Amino acid sequence: MKTFIFSFLGTLLALLVVLLLAMGGISSKFNHKSKIDRHSYLVIDLYGPLPEYDDPGGAVSEILGSEGETLQRVLSNLEKARHDERIDGVIVKLSNASKVGAAAAEEIRDALKKVRETGKPVLGFADSIDPASYFLAAACDSIYAPPSAYVSFTGMSATFPFFSGTLEKLGVKPNIHQIKDYKAAAELVTRREMSSYARENLQWMIDENWDVYMQAMQEDRGLSEEQVTEVMGLAVLTAQDALEHGLFDRLLYWDQLVDELKLDNDEELRTVSSSRYAQVDPEKLGLNKGKKIIAVIHAHGLIGGRQSRVDPLLGSMIGHESVVQEIERARRDEKVAAIVFRVDSGGGDGLTSDLIGRAVERAAQDKPVVVSMVNVAASGGYMVAYRATRIVADPLTITGSIGSISGKFNLKGLYDKLGVTHDSVTKGPMALFNSELRDYTPAERARFEQNHWDDFNRWLEDVARRRGMSVEKARSLAEGREWTGRQAVDNGLVDELGGLDRAIELARELAEIPEKDEVKVLHYPEKQDFMDLLLSGGGNLTVGVRGVLYHTLHTELEETLRFLWSRRLYLAPSRGL
Secondary structure (H helix, E strand, O other): OHHHHHHHHHHHHHHHHHHHHHHHHHHHHHHHOOOOOOOEEEEEEOOEEOOOOOOOOHHHHHHOOOOOOOHHHHHHHHHHHHHOOOEEEEEEEEOOOEEOOHHHHHHHHHHHHHHHHOOOOEEEEEOEEOHHHHHHHOOOOEEEEOOOOEEEEOOOOOOOOOOHHHHHHHOOEEEEEEEOOOOHHHHHHHOOOOOHHHHHHHHHHHHHHHHHHHHHHHHHHOOOHHHHHHHHOOEEEOHHHHHHOOOOOEEOOHHHHHHHHOOOOOOOOOEEEHHHHOOOOHHHHOOOOOOEEEEEEEEEOEEOOOOOEEEOOOEEEEOHHHHHHHHHHHHHOOOEEEEEEEEEEOEEEHHHHHHHHHHHHHHHHHOOEEEEEEEEEEOHHHHOOOOOOEEEEOOOOEEEOOOEEEEEEEOHHHHHHHOOOOOOOOOOOOOOOOOOOOOOOHHHHHHHHHHHHHHHHHHHHHHHHHOOOOHHHHHHHOOOOEEEHHHHHHHOOOOEEOOHHHHHHHHHHHOOOOOOOOEEEEEEOOOOOHHHHHHHHOOOHHHHHHHHHHHHHHHHHHHHHHHHOOOEEEEOOOOOO
């Protein structure tokens, strides 16, 4: 009887979710079909995080009205706006809550400048601003802000938490081995402060960011390094102060800006949101046509597990079976002339990274594969990339971090505090090698470290061979060292600088597609349709939704724990401007 009641209630809940999703889906589709008027302004609101591409399961978020912006959608919309006669200009809404990676910001900046080259105005409106969001704003023709805008303008810094003291209080002892001195991610659990190696690496990365930032301020706003550092010395400014220092062009409220831009006979400004404009078919604007296809395959997040997913603790995850399936699909498709593999990842599980890298290698044997690095393509993110035909990175991409972290945690002290005891029965040598109840013995530690070095050296030798350098040269660039894209081009880990546009152009060149021939660019994985999601239970709507709920609450948590206990991690700290 109890089983029947739970099943009945579960079915009712699933049916209710189906009904709500169906209503949301219908409403969403209806709203997206509304007409775009001539003399409209495209409004792009960069508030909050900006993932490179739609997260797995993004259809649910869209239907429930919580779909966030993505870098790919911003870039696609700006490209369409350049050619769309209905769009008079672009307004970018900015805030210090904008969480846009440095490389993503540069790609958006380049796209905004291309819109400006057509004669269409690009206007920035910021209710609050900081150096990172101002880096984006500087690419606009003019920057506006309300008189009450918050302005925080300081120098650059990077701060990391260290958990060694916390683990000690909990009775947890890390048994960690890092390869090698510059692999700073391991220090978060093994030290109380950064090592001299980590500090050195971080300093040269910040110096690179500083150089690119100051160059942008000079070119875009006519502000010298001395002027910018003078403003940074104030730290916090009123909007009037920012205006007087050249950060803003005018102070006015949003309604005042709208009144100035709207047509004389209109009561309101004609605008189109980014989500609505995303529904515009580029082919109707004369774009993205052609018989030959360039497939852009997106992979963003931590690398780990079989299926790409949104993890409840770790966020977006890259699974090898999901990515390999997309790469294989493009490799076998005769209409696909080349592949662009778009990577935005600080790494993750070594095995998963290698399996994806192998798929890239196989595809590159049949057709050109160009990797396009976004904010981070480091450690495991570099492992999935280096076997491609060519690698393109943004000047501020974080890459390299060729190194490894491996080990286990001894939880005996924590269990003692909780009053939990254990007992074991064993047979055979090293039966407790992976035990979480004790440290490695000297013999176990020696075996563990030798195996770790063997695994790393095999990777390092492969990187050296494929990048055309000696092992000694590769080692001097590896062992955890991180590089900006600009540095990586100079040292040979990356082939050239550029964003997605350049990667697509290079893929076209390598595929020997004549300039006169148009090509179609298709993005994968394809966004899951509303009905596809519901029918994921074999045609039964209720089973489909219940399956999604169960998958989120149970399977994802299991995957999280499996990833966290992986014995071989290729991770790089993620940071930007």
